[in-house]
Amino acid sequence: MQKIISWNVASVRARLPVLVDFLSREKPDYMLLQEIKATEENFPFFDLQMAGYTSVISGQKSYNGVAILSRWPLQFVRLELAGFADQARFIQAETKSGVVLICVYVPNGNPPDKNPTDMERLTYKLRWMAALGDHIQNLICSGKEVVLGGDFNVIERDSDVYQPDLFRESALMIPPVRQAYADLTKGLINVIRQYNAAENSYSFWDFQGGAWPKNNGILLDALWVTPALARHIVRADIYKSVRGIKGTSDHVPVGLTTTDLL
């Protein structure tokens, strides 16, 4: 059995105690992190090494940043999506058996239509998603097994948010963004959806407005896999209880367990 978990930690340094505790409890083989808000200089490589993990990161000061933590050797690490080196939102590595792990933090894109500067955010999001789609589809065409996990910043279905009408105009939900998400995940299976079929299963609760106690959540995080891999997955989980921990992220981890060695 092997386990892969993805988590938008909203600062790896601020989350270090909660993260190390989670790792020691769940012992994932691979851990995909988003929004680490750290660079090579201040990423807690040593603490995570002590917890049993080697880390590869695509870091950035203050914002964004992604990482893959692993108990096993990784190879062929890629630190950026071609053409988008200005924002660290993509990291990819291959396991010994050739499974491609991709960790993404999709741009938020909001607000979508207030002024030209903000419009650029939505445009950037759509261009970024299209580029990721090209990359994913190339991997699938070349016969690779792929695990794509992360914070996708897309409300795929109305039932993925506590009050869909509040988000109709949001860059999380507008039709072109939903379409871009469908395009980039074509040929992949969302195992979080498949094994957590219940509607109103969320992975994010805003820090503001008492979102957690009111269960005003959104499903923004996912793990997508190629069909051959999907057949070997025995469970998938949303670690909802993590949201109740003091000093935690506004997102909770999502994970899968497979009978295969990855």
Added chain:
DNA sequence: ATGGCAGAACATTTCTGA
């Protein structure tokens, strides 16, 4: 969307996030 958060940094305020 914020009954008003949380994190980072060119920091006592501004930005980003969703």
